[in-house]
Structure formats: structure tokens, C-alpha cells
Amino acid sequence: MNKILKYFVAFFSLIIIFLGTEVTYLSFQNKHKEEKNIFVKSIGLPDLSISTEVRYIRHRSLSDIFSIFNEDPVSFSHYLTTFVYAPSNVVNITPNTIKVH
Amino acid sequence: MKQLFNLFLFEYALSSLKRRGAKNIFILIIFFILIFLLSCVFFISNSIKYELNLTLKSLPDIVMQKLQAGRVQNLNIDRISKIANIPGVSEVTPRVWGYYYFKNAGVNFSVVGVSRFSPNYKKSIQKIVNKFDKKIFDKSDTMIVGDGVKKTLEKNYYNKYFDFIEPNGGFKKVYIAGTFKGATSLESNDIILLSNKNARKIFGMKNNEATDITLRVPNPKEVAKIASKLELMYPDSRMITKNDLKISYNNIFDYKSGIFLAMFIIVLFTFFIIIYDKASGLSSDEKREIGVQKAVGWKIGDVILQKFYEASIISVVSFFLAIMFAIFYVYILDAPLIRDIFTGYSILKPAFKLPFIVDFQTIILIFFATVPLYLAATIIPSWVAATLEADEVIR
Amino acid sequence: MINVTKVNKVFNAGKINQTIALQDISFNVKDGNLTILKGPSGSGKSTLLAIVAALLKPTSGDVEVDGKKIAKLPDNFASLYRRENIGFVFQKFNLVPTLSVFENVILPLIPSNLPRVEIENKAKKSMEKFSIYHKKNDLAKSLSGGEQQRVAIARALVNDPKIILADEPTANLDTKLSTNFLDFIKELHSEKKTILIATHDPIFFNLPFVSEEIEVIKGIMK
Numbered sequence: 156m157n158k159i160l161k162y163f164v165a166f167f168s169l170i171i172i173f174l175g176t177e178v179t180y181l182s183f184q185n186k187h188k189e190e191k192n193i194f195v196k197s198i199g200l201p202d203l204s205i206s207t208e209v210r211y212i213r214h215r216s217l218s219d220i221f222s223i224f225n226e227d228p229v230s231f232s233h234y235l236t237t238f239v240y241a242p243s244n245v246v247n248i249t250p251n252t253i254k255v256h
Numbered sequence: 257m258k259q260l261f262n263l264f265l266f267e268y269a270l271s272s273l274k275r276r277g278a279k280n281i282f283i284l285i286i287f288f289i290l291i292f293l294l295s296c297v298f299f300i301s302n303s304i305k306y307e308l309n310l311t312l313k314s315l316p317d318i319v320m321q322k323l324q325a326g327r328v329q330n331l332n333i334d335r336i337s338k339i340a341n342i343p344g345v346s347e348v349t350p351r352v353w354g355y356y357y358f359k360n361a362g363v364n365f366s367v368v369g370v371s372r373f374s375p376n377y378k379k380s381i382q383k384i385v386n387k388f389d390k391k392i393f394d395k396s397d398t399m400i401v402g403d404g405v406k407k408t409l410e411k412n413y414y415n416k417y418f419d420f421i422e423p424n425g426g427f428k429k430v431y432i433a434g435t436f437k438g439a440t441s442l443e444s445n446d447i448i449l450l451s452n453k454n455a456r457k458i459f460g461m462k463n464n465e466a467t468d469i470t471l472r473v474p475n476p477k478e479v480a481k482i483a484s485k486l487e488l489m490y491p492d493s494r495m496i497t498k499n500d501l502k503i504s505y506n507n508i509f510d511y512k513s514g515i516f517l518a519m520f521i522i523v524l525f526t527f528f529i530i531i532y533d534k535a536s537g538l539s540s541d542e543k544r545e546i547g548v549q550k551a552v553g554w555k556i557g558d559v560i561l562q563k564f565y566e567a568s569i570i571s572v573v574s575f576f577l578a579i580m581f582a583i584f585y586v587y588i589l590d591a592p593l594i595r596d597i598f599t600g601y602s603i604l605k606p607a608f609k610l611p612f613i614v615d616f617q618t619i620i621l622i623f624f625a626t627v628p629l630y631l632a633a634t635i636i637p638s639w640v641a642a643t644l645e646a647d648e649v650i651r
Numbered sequence: 652m653i654n655v656t657k658v659n660k661v662f663n664a665g666k667i668n669q670t671i672a673l674q675d676i677s678f679n680v681k682d683g684n685l686t687i688l689k690g691p692s693g694s695g696k697s698t699l700l701a702i703v704a705a706l707l708k709p710t711s712g713d714v715e716v717d718g719k720k721i722a723k724l725p726d727n728f729a730s731l732y733r734r735e736n737i738g739f740v741f742q743k744f745n746l747v748p749t750l751s752v753f754e755n756v757i758l759p760l761i762p763s764n765l766p767r768v769e770i771e772n773k774a775k776k777s778m779e780k781f782s783i784y785h786k787k788n789d790l791a792k793s794l795s796g797g798e799q800q801r802v803a804i805a806r807a808l809v810n811d812p813k814i815i816l817a818d819e820p821t822a823n824l825d826t827k828l829s830t831n832f833l834d835f836i837k838e839l840h841s842e843k844k845t846i847l848i849a850t851h852d853p854i855f856f857n858l859p860f861v862s863e864e865i866e867v868i869k870g871i872m873k
Contacts, residue, residue: 187439553734
């Protein structure tokens with residue numbers, strides 16, 4: 156084996172060893188399956204507790220059915236796009252386009 | 257085997273990579289970033305889905321809600337006896353739950369009522385509660401709260417109890433009997449668990465009212481049938497089955513990874529430019545080298561094999577390196593920055609400890625989406641150059 | 652034994668820049684003989700050598716080496732033929748500048764997938780023979796012209812070929828180094844190699860050990 160091949164083999168096996176250790180270490184970690192199931196069973200509500208400011212995202216499937224459509228799809232709470240593109244201001248104005256002749 | 261692997265040729269490929277070091281390191285880095293970001297997104301969204309699906313089986317099979325004028329309303333609990341008579345339904349429970357808006361912090365808590373603590377229930381609750389104070393718990397006005405709730409309350413100087421504001425303006429003092437274990441944080445962070453009686457008081461509900469009714473149906477094949485039966489019995493109701501929940505889970509996180517992947521398009525473009533550059537031809541140096549190789553007796557296959565080794569070294573090394581770092585980043589460092597895309601903006605941040613799963617399907621998908629593309633882009637032009645007449649060297 | 656019969660080579664046939672490089676060339680070189688192809692530059696000597704080495708295919712005519720027709724060999728067989736029979740010393744040496752001397756010398760051996768010891772022995776023997784072994788780890792581009800040529804010869808001979816082809820081997824060397832090269836050729840000749848040298852350097856003319864001199868002018872044999 157020449158030098159560069161030795162370096163390469165050493166480097167590559169280092170990656171593999173590290174990957175292997177990582178995977179074994181992580182897969183022996185307790186996933187708390189039982190606790191989580193007991194918890195969900197005693198609460199009975201779905202979803203993860205993220206985005207708690209908006210009630211139709213927390214337990215979204217059980218929340219009221221229309222409020223999720225009240226806002227424009229680009230609005231902040233469930234879409235990330237608002238920092239580049241703001242929701243239209245028309246969204247909160249009841250449209251009044253019917254004109255009486 | 258002897259034909260397939262030639263150690264000397266492999267060494268030659270390695271030193272050839274080293275000779276064009278700067279360029280190859282650049283490709284390696286782009287390749288690394290590409291696979292790293294791809295796998296991070298997939299790992300996170302897969303883990304969240306796994307977490308959700310892990311507990312899916314513990315959820316009620318059917319949730320029944322009442323709609324009035326298109327809005328969800330409280331329902332009367334006299335429906336229970338009628339529903340319990342449907343064959344196939346093993347358990348019917350009225351539930352009281354809802355959101356409590358805590359103005360000082362601008363946060364919604366999820367308040368969940370339970371029928372006051374039967375001994376069986378107490379036992380299972382004890383398994384998931386930290387710092388459990390039995391003395392307080394046995395008193396009537398107590399609650400168990402999630403980590404996030406506890407922290408928010410402490411910030412507002414509620415260390416031992418909390419004053420809920422009732423709809424009529426009165427205060428309801430409830431003592432904290434314990435907090436849920438950190439392991440359940442992703443589910444329990446914003447939860448307040450107290451008795452049905454107190455929950456009704458806080459929400460201003462009548463004693464014969466419930467938020468919704470949950471059903472247990474032991475045979476999963478009967479769920480749809482029973483749901484449609486209930487809809488006939490109560491046309492004002494909305495049925496949510498476990499399967500609906502599963503679909504809604506998948507939707508939201510698929511869609512979030514979609515947004516991320518859209519942002520990631522720049523890296524993809526860089527990758528494609530590299531591939532285009534590779535595929536559109538070799539430098540004159542490289543062509544000349546191939547000419548020399550052919551002149552001293554290399555076959556087309558040998559030249560291609562060398563290029564194959566080179567491309568495999570680059571792509572396989574960066575692939576493994578990226579997977580290694582992605583696992584480290586997502587599961588050990590808990591994905592700083594990228595996790596915000598998935599959790600969104602939130603005052604009550606849960607401890608974001610994702611369950612580790614090796615998703616071979618995803619890894620294989622990422623592998624086949626990137627590596628063969630690069631291999632082909634490297635090998636095809638070399639093949640073209642190698643099949644031309646090797647007379648360039650004699651000029 | 653190299654038999655060349657009625658070889659023609661036309662570049663860019665049918666196009667406006669069509670050039671006739673070789674016209675009806677016929678000659679033969681017996682085993683162990685040293686033959687000089689002489690003529691001014693641009694007369695088609697190099698093209699002829701390339702055809703003998705199966706680097707180029709003649710437009711018409713035949714080339715036979717040891718009874719095997721090589722004029723129309725498919726590419727892979729041509730490579731194999733070169734690897735086993737031909738040692739080619741190019742005019743510009745054609746070393747890979749960024750490789751070390753050792754790597755340049757073993758270049759023809761790499762695809763053969765021989766055991767390491769065997770490859771290293773062969774390379775060492777060849778490098779020692781042309782006294783370049785002490786520079787084995789230097790990059791080819793850092794060598795002087797004479798050293799580069801010795802590497803090129805070492806590479807050409809590392810496979811122990813029967814036939815050695817040299818294309819203007821002294822064009823880039825001064826007189827002293829050219830004389831050195833002549834010594835190498837003499838030595839190879841004494842080892843019964845078949846040698847074909849294309850050159851216009853008068854140093855090769857009228858040498859006692861040259862068996863034949865063939866003159867090519869504007870693609871036509873004199």
C-alpha cells in the first residue's frame with residue numbers, strides 16, 4: 156500500500172467506525188415508548204405540542220374546522236414565508252365586490 | 257473479483273484525485289452539503305412522524321364532535337348511553353378539554369379534564385409524572401402540568417398554584433401536584449391535566465356538557481362502519497377516526513419538508529452545474545492523460561474503471577461523511593436552526609429530543625438520487641474521450 | 652518481424668483540408684534488426700510509427716506484426732497488443748507531468764493487475780537500467796530533459812516488449828545526451844530487440860549496427 160492509499164483507508168474507516176458507534180449508541184437509547192403511550196392514552200389528544208400560540212395548530216384535527224382557512228395561506232403562524240412575502244391585506248377585509256346597479 | 261478490483265489502479269485513481277486537489281475538494285464539499293441537508297430534513301421529518309405514529313395506537317379510535325352552524329360546539333352527554341349500545345363499541349367517554357389563553361405570556365395551554373382519579377388511573381399517571389406530591393394530589397383542586405407550562409407559570413411567579421380566570425370573572429385556584437416527565441415533552445409541554453369538574457368550571461360549561469366524545473372500537477375493520485352509523489344517528493356530528501389523524505400528521509410534515517426543500521434549491525443548482533460541467537467535457541490535460549494511458553496500452557475499460565474509482569471515492573466518501581454528520585447533528589445536537597422550520601414559531605418551546613430511527617429507505621433514496629448521477633456525469637465524457645483515436649499523443 | 656504492405660493514410664478524407672500523409676508504403680523489419688526511418692519533419696514518419704503501434708488505423712493497406720494483422724484491430728485489442736508488444740518512446744516523452752517517476756514508469760503495468768512485488772521489481776529493474784532510480788519519487792515535471800527521456804525509455808521498456816518504436820527521440824536533447832541515447836539503443840540492439848526509429852537527426856545515419864535506413868519524403872518512400 157502506498158502512503159495516500161493508507162491515508163485514505165484510515166480516513167474512510169474512521170468515518171465508518173464513527174458512524175457505527177453513533178448508530179449503536181443512539182439505537183440503545185431509551186425511546187420512552189411506554190411513557191409516551193401512557194401519556195397519550197391518559198390525555199387522548201393528538202399532535203405534538205409545537206406552535207402553541209395558535210389553537211388550530213395544536214390538536215389541529217380536533218379543533219374547529221374553518222378557522223384554519225380564515226387566514227391567507229402565507230400567514231405567519233403556519234407558514235414560514237412571511238419573512239419574504241407578507242400576506243395580502245385583503246385577507247381580513249370582508250370582500251364587498253357586489254355592486255348594486 | 258480480480259477483474260473488478262485493481263489495487264494499483266485504485267491507488268492511481270487516488271493520486272489522480274490528489275493531483276487535482278482543490279477542484280475535487282470543492283466538489284466533495286458541495287456533495288457533502290447536498291447530502292447533509294437532504295438527509296437532515298428527511299431524518300427530522302421521519303422522526304417526527306415516527307414519534308406521532310408511535311403513540312397513534314393509544315389514541316381513541318373515533319372522536320365525535322358536534323357542529324352547529326359550521327362551528328364545533330359542546331355536546332350533551334345524554335348521547336352516551338345510546339352510543340354505548342352500538343355493537344362493536346367497547347368504551348365511550350365524554351371529554352372536557354380546550355385551550356386556556358394565558359394573557360401574561362401570550363400562550364395557549366391545553367387544558368384537559370379527566371374524571372376524578374380512579375385508582376387505576378392514578379397508577380398509570382404516576383409512571384409519567386416527575387416530582388409527584390401525593391399529599392397535594394389527594395386534595396381536590398390539583399393539576400399536573402407539562403414542563404413548558406411549569407416554566408411559564410414560574411416566570412409569572414406562580415410557583416405552587418395557578419389562578420385560572422373563570423368566564424364570570426372569578427378566580428379558580430388550582431395547585432400544581434407534579435410535572436410530566438421530560439421524555440414526554442414533545443407531547444406534554446403545554447398540557448394541564450385536572451379534574452373534569454375544575455375543567456368545566458374554568459371553561460364555564462354545564463355539568464351535562466362535554467367537548468367531545470371518544471369511542472374505543474377494538475376491531476379496526478369496524479371503525480368506518482361505526483363512524484358512518486353515528487353520522488346517521490347524529491347528522492350534526494363530525495367523526496374523526498384514527499386514520500384521519502394519521503393522514504393529517506403526514507400532511508403537515510411532508511409539507512414542511514417541502515418548503516425546506518424549496519429553499520435548498522440553490523445547493524441543488526450548484527450540484528447540477530458541477531454535473532453539467534463534468535458531463536460537458538474534460539480539460540485538455542485530462543484528455544492528454546487519457547491519450548498517454550491509451551498509448552501505453554490501457555484499454556477503454558481501464559480508463560473508465562479509473563474514472564469510476566475516482567467518482568466513487570468522491571461520492572461515497574462524501575455520502576458517508578454527510579450521513580455521519582447528519583445523524584450527529586440531528587440526534588445528538590438536536591438539529592439547531594433546522595428544527596425551527598419544523599417546530600415553527602412558538603413561545604412554549606418543547607425540548608426537542610427526536611427519537612432515533614435508522615430509516616434505510618430514506619438513506620437508500622438519497623444515495624440513488626445523487627451518487628449514480630455523479631458517476632454517470634464523470635464516466636460518460638471519459639468514455640467518449642477514451643474511444644477517440646489515441647493519436648493525439650504523437651502530435 | 653514487422654511487415655508493412657502498401658499502407659496509405661489520408662487525414663480528413665473527402666473534406667476541404669484533406670491531407671495525404673502516407674502513400675503506398677511497404678517495408679519490413681526483421682526480428683532483432685534496427686531500422687531508421689529518416690526524412691524531414693512533416694514527411695509522415697510519425698504517422699507511420701503510430702500505424703505500426705496501432706495508435707492509428709491506415710486508410711488502406713496492411714500491417715503484420717509476428718504474423719498478426721494489426722491494421723484493423725478493434726480498439727481494445729489494439730491496446731492489448733501495445734501493452735504486450737510495443738515500447739513507444741515519444742517525441743515529447745509524453746510523461747504525465749504531475750505523476751512521480753515511479754508512477755510514470757508503472758503506468759503501462761497498472762491495468763495488468765499483477766502482484767505488487769512483481770510490478771515493483773519490474774519498475775525497479777527498468778529504472779536502474781536507465782539510471783533514474785535515484786529520482787524515483789520526484790515529479791516528472793521537475794526533471795531535466797535528459798532525465799525525462801530516461802524515464803520515457805524506462806516506461807517503454809518496463810513491459811519488456813519485443814519491439815521498440817522511437818519517434819524523434821533526440822529532437823529535444825543536446826548532443827551529449829543524444830550520444831547517451833545512442834548508447835542505450837546500442838545496448839537494446841545487443842539484447843535482440845526489434846527497433847524502429849523515426850528521426851532526421853544525422854547522428855543516427857550510417858551507424859555500423861543499423862540494418863536498414865528507409866527514407867520517407869512527403870509520405871512517399873524513396
